[in-house]
Amino acid sequence: xxxxxxxxxxxxxxxxxxxxxxxxxxxxxxxxxxxxxxxxxxxxxxxxxxxxxxxxxxxxxxxxxxxxxxxxxxxxxxxxxxxxxxxxxxxxxxxxxxxxxxxxxxxxxxxxxxxxxxxxxxxxxxxxxxxxxxxxxxxxxxxxxxxxxxxxxxxxxxxxxxxxxxxxxxxxxxxxxxxxxxxxxxxxxxxxxxxxxxxxxxxxxxxxxxxxxxxxxxxxxxxxxxxxxxxxxxxxxxxxxxxxxxxxxxxxxxxxxxxxxxxxxxxxxxxxxxxxxxxxxxxxxxxxxxxxxxxxxxxxxxxxxxxxxxxxxxxxxxxxxxxxxxxxxxxxxxxxxxxxxxxxxxxxxxxxxxxxxxxxxxxxxxxxxxxxxxxxxxxxxxxxxxxxxxxxxxxxxxxxxxxxxxxxxxxxx
Amino acid sequence: xxxxxxxxxxxxxxxxxxxxxxxxxxxxxxxxxxxxxxxxxxxxxxxxxxxxxxxxxxxxxxxxxxxxxxxxxxxxxxxxxxxxxxxxxxxxxxxxxxxxxxxxxxxxxxxxxxxxxxxxxxxxxxxxxxxxxxxxxxxxxxxxxxxxxxxxxxxxxxxxxxxxxxxxxxxxxxxxxxxxxxxxxxxxxxxxxxxxxxxxxxxxxxxxxxxxxxxxxxxxxxxxxxxxxxxxxxxxxxxxxxxxxxxxxxxxxxxxxxxxxxxxxxxxxxxxxxxxxxxxxxxxxxxxxxxxxxxxxxxxxxxxxxxxxxxxxxxxxxxxxxxxxxxxxxxxxxxxxxxxxxxxxxxxxxxxxxxxxxxxxxxxxxxxxxxxxxxxxxxxxxxxxxxxxxxxxxxxxxxxxxxxxxxxxxxxx
Numbered sequence: 001x002x003x004x005x006x007x008x009x010x011x012x013x014x015x016x017x018x019x020x021x022x023x024x025x026x027x028x029x030x031x032x033x034x035x036x037x038x039x040x041x042x043x044x045x046x047x048x049x050x051x052x053x054x055x056x057x058x059x060x061x062x063x064x065x066x067x068x069x070x071x072x073x074x075x076x077x078x079x080x081x082x083x084x085x086x087x088x089x090x091x092x093x094x095x096x097x098x099x100x101x102x103x104x105x106x107x108x109x110x111x112x113x114x115x116x117x118x119x120x121x122x123x124x125x126x127x128x129x130x131x132x133x134x135x136x137x138x139x140x141x142x143x144x145x146x147x148x149x150x151x152x153x154x155x156x157x158x159x160x161x162x163x164x165x166x167x168x169x170x171x172x173x174x175x176x177x178x179x180x181x182x183x184x185x186x187x188x189x190x191x192x193x194x195x196x197x198x199x200x201x202x203x204x205x206x207x208x209x210x211x212x213x214x215x216x217x218x219x220x221x222x223x224x225x226x227x228x229x230x231x232x233x234x235x236x237x238x239x240x241x242x243x244x245x246x247x248x249x250x251x252x253x254x255x256x257x258x259x260x261x262x263x264x265x266x267x268x269x270x271x272x273x274x275x276x277x278x279x280x281x282x283x284x285x286x287x288x289x290x291x292x293x294x295x296x297x298x299x300x301x302x303x304x305x306x307x308x309x310x311x312x313x314x315x316x317x318x319x320x321x322x323x324x325x326x327x328x329x330x331x332x333x334x335x336x337x338x339x340x341x342x343x344x345x346x347x348x349x350x351x352x353x354x355x356x357x358x359x360x361x362x363x364x365x366x367x368x369x370x371x372x373x374x375x376x377x378x379x380x381x382x383x384x385x386x387x388x389x390x391x392x393x394x395x396x397x398x399x400x401x402x403x404x405x406x407x408x409x410x411x412x413x
Numbered sequence: 414x415x416x417x418x419x420x421x422x423x424x425x426x427x428x429x430x431x432x433x434x435x436x437x438x439x440x441x442x443x444x445x446x447x448x449x450x451x452x453x454x455x456x457x458x459x460x461x462x463x464x465x466x467x468x469x470x471x472x473x474x475x476x477x478x479x480x481x482x483x484x485x486x487x488x489x490x491x492x493x494x495x496x497x498x499x500x501x502x503x504x505x506x507x508x509x510x511x512x513x514x515x516x517x518x519x520x521x522x523x524x525x526x527x528x529x530x531x532x533x534x535x536x537x538x539x540x541x542x543x544x545x546x547x548x549x550x551x552x553x554x555x556x557x558x559x560x561x562x563x564x565x566x567x568x569x570x571x572x573x574x575x576x577x578x579x580x581x582x583x584x585x586x587x588x589x590x591x592x593x594x595x596x597x598x599x600x601x602x603x604x605x606x607x608x609x610x611x612x613x614x615x616x617x618x619x620x621x622x623x624x625x626x627x628x629x630x631x632x633x634x635x636x637x638x639x640x641x642x643x644x645x646x647x648x649x650x651x652x653x654x655x656x657x658x659x660x661x662x663x664x665x666x667x668x669x670x671x672x673x674x675x676x677x678x679x680x681x682x683x684x685x686x687x688x689x690x691x692x693x694x695x696x697x698x699x700x701x702x703x704x705x706x707x708x709x710x711x712x713x714x715x716x717x718x719x720x721x722x723x724x725x726x727x728x729x730x731x732x733x734x735x736x737x738x739x740x741x742x743x744x745x746x747x748x749x750x751x752x753x754x755x756x757x758x759x760x761x762x763x764x765x766x767x768x769x770x771x772x773x774x775x776x777x778x779x780x781x782x783x784x785x786x787x788x789x790x791x792x793x794x795x796x797x798x799x800x801x802x803x804x805x806x807x808x809x810x811x812x813x814x815x816x817x818x819x820x821x822x823x824x825x826x
Contacts, residue, residue, distance in 0.1 A: 244825035365821025408778025
């Protein structure tokens with residue numbers, strides 16, 4: 001089947017899904033049960049993917065991402081049930097008014113229509129993304145990585161069956177079988193069919209999609225995040241936050257990559273911070289002043305280090321003169337994901353939250369909280385680092401658009 | 414100056430503008446006065462553009478769009494004052510909550526950052542777009558058509574002076590002096606600087622920008638709009654609405670292009686409708702059944718006619734079997750702008766508003782009301798026909814994004 005045909009089927013399915021109401025939850029609950037029932041088949045398909053991966057010399061970390069177990073299939077099913085339990089994001093009355101001419105205007109949330117998701121090796125994304133799209137009334141075209149194709153096929157087949165069993169078109173969920181580069185490019189160019197394309201994966205994938213797609217895209221994921229330790233910070237708190245934000249899970253986008261320290265507290269704070277980070281063998285890369293305080297053993301930070309999302313036990317450190325210099329550094333290097341100030345000073349907290357331009361701006365808390373679940377969105381399809389449409393964690397509501405319903409009694413203009 | 418340099422300046426200006434508060438209104442009011450004061454210079458520059466247009470054999474309609482008069486400059490100034498009087502769209506608290514761990518999360522509206530506007534021959538867009546961007550806290554890079562370059566330069570210079578006089582960076586408003594195709598393409602590729610690019614103009618311009626841009630785009634303007642006359646319609650009202658929606662201003666995107674008539678009333682209604690439209694010599698293009706009723710003098714409608722935005726005194730007419738067929742026709746051909754049902758039937762009104770996927774769905778009113786002013790948005794930068802970010806008329810709020818401010822007391826995850 002061509003992508004155009006898949007697009008046309010998705011568009012057709014989306015019409016039914018837009019008015020599906022509670023049948024969406026019925027489908028999600030049935031799909032959860034069906035995933036558990038089909039666990040054997042899914043694990044068998046996954047074993048084929050794993051074998052192919054091992055034969056191709058895939059690294060252990062990658063094999064781990066690819067691997068499914070009974071527990072992981074159970075987690076997928078649980079995820080579907082959680083999504084079913086969330087409030088329907090479609091049909092919310094967002095606002096409205098009666099115009100002077102008597103027209104009654106109501107702004108109501110509606111699905112986006114057809115969503116495309118391009119992702120890499122994790123087969124659980126197939127179930128997670130399909131569930132969020134289904135619940136938000138969007139038909140979805142999934143294009144996963146070739147490493148996981150058999151697992152994805154097995155999961156998608158189960159989901160499609162459950163959707164159909166609930167009286168909705170199976171084509172609400174479609175998986176692209178062709179995992180060549182062409183199918184990826186094809187999705188990026190599927191104008192007229194895709195209302196949004198969301199890439200989920202590494203920086204390279206995201207950059208390619210953002211630059212090449214002709215359909216509307218939501219850019220997700222890259223997080224070059226900072227903690228700024230103010231002159232009036234609680235230094236123990238600052239050390240705790242930095243330790244948590246750097247080391248609790250360095251590979252994720254809401255981990256920090258650079259610490260900025262006010263010069264007035266650098267002499268006291270930097271050794272405190274280093275002691276904590278040494279517990280996890282975090283490699284520091286410092287500016288000249290940082291190295292004067294911590295010693296020449298600290299590697300010098302380059303211009304490139306300020307701009308790098310290490311996603312590793314590496315942290316760049318810079319001593320700044322004041323809040324202005326911290327804000328300017330962040331403006332120059334931030335990817336607009338999550339930024340934090342540690343301070344007890346009211347004015348500085350206000351200035352930082354107002355002047356720093358990022359999806360989430362923190363005072364005295366770890367950047368690791370930038371997450372759909374932690375923010376109370378219930379679930380998350382990704383974290384947007386762009387400013388159009390949605391910013392920060394994207395949950396169900398961020399997968400909707402709206403329309404204006406205008407009721408009259410013959411008004412003309 | 415290169416576009417990169419302009420982008421960097423805009424980004425820097427946007428930082429100041431994001432926290433400018435009431436200085437934005439001061440700048441707008443000063444700009445209004447300055448436009449009136451500089452009317453002579455602006456008209457002189459415009460006369461040069463007009464002379465160049467006449468020398469190049471420009472059509473009268475185009476010359477009219479290009480031409481400024483004292484009255485039109487006055488209208489621009491009045492527009493700036495109206496925008497100044499609107500509520501600031503920045504800093505609105507959209508929602509918020511306290512999380513179980515004590516984190517206080519507040520979602521607050523912020524400017525998008527840097528907007529690019531590509532437009533054609535109307536010099537008043539320079540002032541209108543700049544005002545809306547300024548008020549919404551966005552630095553703007555304007556790229557108008559080459560026909561209006563001298564007028565645009567004169568207007569932009571006045572605006573920049575007023576902005577600077579109000580204590581804001583002049584680079585809040587920049588005009589691209591190079592009006593070659595390269596500068597347009599350059600703006601489309603200005604990733605890292607432009608947070609949004611909005612094309613304003615004909616279908617060709619919009620298509621090019623949507624397909625080629627690497628920066629986020631909002632698609633505006635194309636309106637293939639329909640009126641469906643239901644079996645239980647008030648036929649006099651239907652004729653009034655169709656007459657208004659087709660003939661009050663055929664060249665705009667919220668005018669209708671096709672009428673769908675339920676077969677049960679076609680025999681009565683079509684001659685009524687034709688009598689009204691004959692007053693304006695509207696050319697009808699009908700399906701077979703329409704022609705059986707109205708006669709062979711009505712030109713047959715082709716497949717292409719259903720898909721065409723005529724923007725002229727031309728109307729396609731189709732008799733449909735029922736509401737389902739009407740909804741299916743609209744799903745197949747609508748550009749998702751504005752769609753109308755005329756009916757007295759409650760169920761059909763509900764089904765139409767729920768099932769038809771368009772920015773504005775009307776019951777018993779003319780589609781001509783799809784407009785920022787008519788919807789109460791105060792002003793409008795365009796009408797979005799996409800579903801991401803903004804749909805339908807875009808006012809000041811649609812030129813904003815949001816950020817999450819997260820206040821803690823040392824929370825770690």
